[in-house]
Amino acid sequence: MVILSGSEPWAMSLLHSIDGIKAALSTDTKQELLASSSLAQCLIYGDSSVFPANVQRKRYRDKLGSESDFIIFADSDFTIDAFAGLSGTLKAGGILFLVIPSKNDKFENSLFFKRFYSLISEMSSHTVIGESQASSLPLCSDLDSQLKVLATSTYPHGCVTQEQYNAVVAIKKVLSGQRKRPLVLTADRGRGKSSALAIACAQLMTAHKHDEFNIVITAPDAQALSVFYRQLKQSLISAEQQGNTITFGKVKLTFMAVDQLIRTPIKVSLLLVDEAAAIPVYLLEKLLRSYHRMVFSSTVHGYEGAGRGFTLKFQKVLEKLCPQWASLHINQPIRWREDDPLEQLVFDACLLNAELPTLKTTLAPQSLINDKSSSVKKTDTLNTTDEPVFKVLSAKELVADEASLKQVFAVLVTAHYQTKPSDLQLLLDNPQVQLTCLYSSKKNDAEILAVALLMNEGKGNGVSDADVRAIKNSERRLRSHFLPQSLFSHCGFEQAFNYKYLRIMRIAVHPQIQQQGIGAQFIQHIELLAIDQNVDFIGASFGVNPELLSFWLSAGFSTARIGFTKDKASGEHSALLIKGLGVKSKQKQQSFKRNFYQSFDYLLLEEYKALTTELVFFLLRQSSQGDLSTLSALDIANVQAFSRGERLYSSCCYSLYLWLKQDLLSETKSHSTEVLQQSLVLVARLIQKHDSDSVCQQFGLTGKKMLNKHIKGYVHLRLNTEIN
Structure with missing residues (x-):
């Protein structure tokens, strides 16, 4: 990576010295820029008028898995999700140019960016060039020769490494071997995992060209399969594609969404699940119960992955349902060399490689919180041999203690399928966010048992009357006020912004001690914190299923709303649950619940018609007899x-x-x-x-x-x- 710290016109003049970029920057109009085939290997992202973008701000995920020689990142917001995602498209020898002002209050006041900058300073491979330092890019003189270091195919079927070839063989074996022996294929990005899936499919489709043979691939999003489809078409030149279906002879390969595969099981010869770590484990379990020849592929570290937490949780399911399952990990990169400095920087800066520590803490039954002033219900639960300690950690404390920061983020990533690099940025830079942890003891070497990200919303958090009017008129949405905004816009709560809220954005318990009461205990601590801070409501929003709903309802929350659209990854509707902490807010909580159930039956015929029968049953069991x-x-x-x-x-x-x-x-x-x-x-x-x-x-x-x-x-x- 090269950081150009200075004015954008100055950065533009430097980048004009590179032939591969000059054509991109010389195009007169944005439309011509987007259409120009010569720019296929130069990605430009951001909101700069000097560097017209050819990657849409909200569509950068479309580029995941594609390849580029250069990236120009000139974004005043420094959208870290886009930075992390696009960096993985660079090929060996490629350069990412980060264009930032030499003086910028936003960056100087950002703990996230200060940490990012300090990591760069520790890595000699990356270069920072200031406007006062240089008028040219001396390192780019032999760039053309650097760009030719990509590996070439020396293995059968177009495979680039021995590990990729081994993966292809293992995928094909799932079909030829005994049933109920799924393969779990893992790798970091850039290792040729998706291409291995495609190459194996091409081999199978060729072998069964004259048979009734049906392969289905699923993923959190069809757009995540762009590399897979591109490689498949390269390996099957005469194949025909219509939408997400590829036909070769009598063989068909089709993309289907996870919820569709579960709702209406179909007959398939082979089912592939790509980016499985981004799909909730309980849905993967349902797939395992319905299909008998399966390959689960997932990124272990990185933008699309959920790290070791996925491995730990899914492994238990596999051992129970398919004890003969197989696993294979691809280590060697294909798109770049091993120990690539840019990959290492992105991993470190975004904590994508934060490894979950193994807990040494033992658990024993023990009574919970003892506070007469609390309205929290006291129950027995499992606890550590030492009394657990609940702490609120500031962003400054975390930045000063890299080991704790890594532990915190590792626990968060294991429990949430959509944790992103921007969650780390939010944690360090948003003043409305509080981080709370449950430690095993008061000792210095205490282990983290659970982590929660909390957002202070509503009254006293920077919302003006003008903001409320704009929301009412559907003219704007506030990013950090989800609860009051949703209650205002969807539940008709006109006074929503007159109350204080604490939203539990993320809550995660270490996988080793889940299902043992720690989560319930943690929620009670958070409630005491909210009461101490004069909060009126605590709330949460999540993809709803009976198991999760049961947890929140048992903690005294009630359903205020279920969204009308489904999440792409899980196929679930999102639920908004709320709990009032004062007399007036408790009355409102009951009002929200009553209003929800009054319209629930009616909405089941259309907006909620895709809800599972189990979830509908569970929701109806929570309604009030009096209604x-x-x-x-x-x-x-x-x-x-x-x-x-x-x-x-x-x-x-x-x-x-x-x-x-x-x-x-x-x-x-x-x-x-x-x-x-x-x-x-x-x-x-x-x-x-x-x-x-x-x-x-x-x-x-x-x-x-x-x-x-x-x-x-x-x-x-x-x-x-x-x-x-």
């Missing part, structure tokens, strides 16, 4: 008559619907797996209004007659349970 319609004598008679076979389903389905909603809240309801499965059928048919064919397919029933018999049997069982 339900009272069963009339006629409704009760209808339900009883149906259970005796005296009434048709269609003639009393509304009475059955009203009765089922009451029954779901019944304290006598058994929680056995069998009864739960039976009630899900009724939820899908009566409340979600799925047609009988869909319900039969979902629950393995042979037809409408069997479905009605199932509903009748369940109603009869529940009525007898109530009587007994």
Whole structure:
């Protein structure tokens, strides 16, 4: 990397000395710039008028996996996610030019950028050139020869390294070997992992050209597969592509979203899951249960990966479901040489290589917080042999202690599938953010058990009346006020910005001690902190599923809203949960909950029609008995008559619907797996209004007659349970 510290016209004059860049910078209009094929290897990113960008600000992810010789990064906001992502496109011999002003308050006041700059100063491979220092780029004289150091193919099928060839062989073996022996292929970026998938697919498609053969590939986003598709078309020259489907003879390779594969399992010869670490483990488990020949590919460190946390959590699932699973790791880079200085800088600056430490702490049952002034519910939980310590750490403390910073970020990355480099920037530079940690003890060598990123929002955090008016008129959105803004815009809470909020942006427990009560304990500490800071509400937003929802509801939160669109990676809708801490805010919490359930049934027919039946069941179990319609004598008679076979389903389905909603809240309801499965059928048919064919397919029933018999049997069982 070369940093050009000075005015943009001066930087422009220096870059004009490089032939490969000169054409890009000399183009008269942005449209010509974007269309010019000669600029394919020069990426320009940022908001500079001097350096017209050929990478759209919000579409830089489209370039992940592509290759470039030069990058010019001239962005006044220094968008670190784009910097980290685009840096991986550079080939061996390439240069990233970072253009920054010599004097810039934004950079000088940024702890993130100061740390970034100090890391550069420790690495002699990178160069900083100031406007007063030079009028030329002496290091670029032999650049053309440097750009020719890329590795060439010396292995079968166009593979570039022995490790890549081994990966291709291992992928093909998944198809020829025994079922239920999935392969987990891991590598850092630039190692040819996606190309290995494509080469193996090309080999299989060629071998089965005359057969009915179906390969499906899934990923968090179809755009993440650009390298895969490009390599596949190179390996299969006569293949035809329509959208995300490639046909070769009778063979088809198709992209399908994860939630679609789970919702409607299909017959496939081979299923590939690329960037698996960016997909929640519980969804990967559902794929494992539905498909028998699978390859999971993932970036271990880096922009697209989730590090060791993915390995730890997914390994447990694999051991349980597929004990004969295989793993393969690609070490050797293909796009650049080993120990590449730019890769190392990006890893260090963005903590993409922060390794999760193994905990030595032992756990023992112990009572929790003891504070009479707290409204927090006291429960028994698991704790360390020493009393855990809850701390709020400042950004300055973290920057001064690199080891702690790495530990904090490593724990955060393991538990969240979409942690980005900008989260580190947010942590160090946003004054509204607080970092809290739960340590194993008060000792100096105490280990970090859990980490939470908290955002102070609403009243007292820089929101003006003009901002509120602009939000009301849909003229702007505030980046660091998610809770009040959502309650204001979506829940009709006109006074939302008159209250103080503490949003739990990220919360993560070390994987070794998850499912042992530490998360619940941590939430209680955070609540005490919020009370101490005179906060009115604490809240959180996350991709909703029954397991996560159960955790938050058990901590006293309630659902205020579920979003109408699904997350691309998980296929989940996002949920907004809130908890009031004062008398007035607790009343508002109940109001939000009541309003949510009043419209929930109606929205199930359209906006929420993709919610899983398990989630709908769980949500309905949290509604309030007082908000339900009272069963009339006629409704009760209808339900009883149906259970005796005296009434048709269609003639009393509304009475059955009203009765089922009451029954779901019944304290006598058994929680056995069998009864739960039976009630899900009724939820899908009566409340979600799925047609009988869909319900039969979902629950393995042979037809409408069997479905009605199932509903009748369940109603009869529940009525007898109530009587007994």
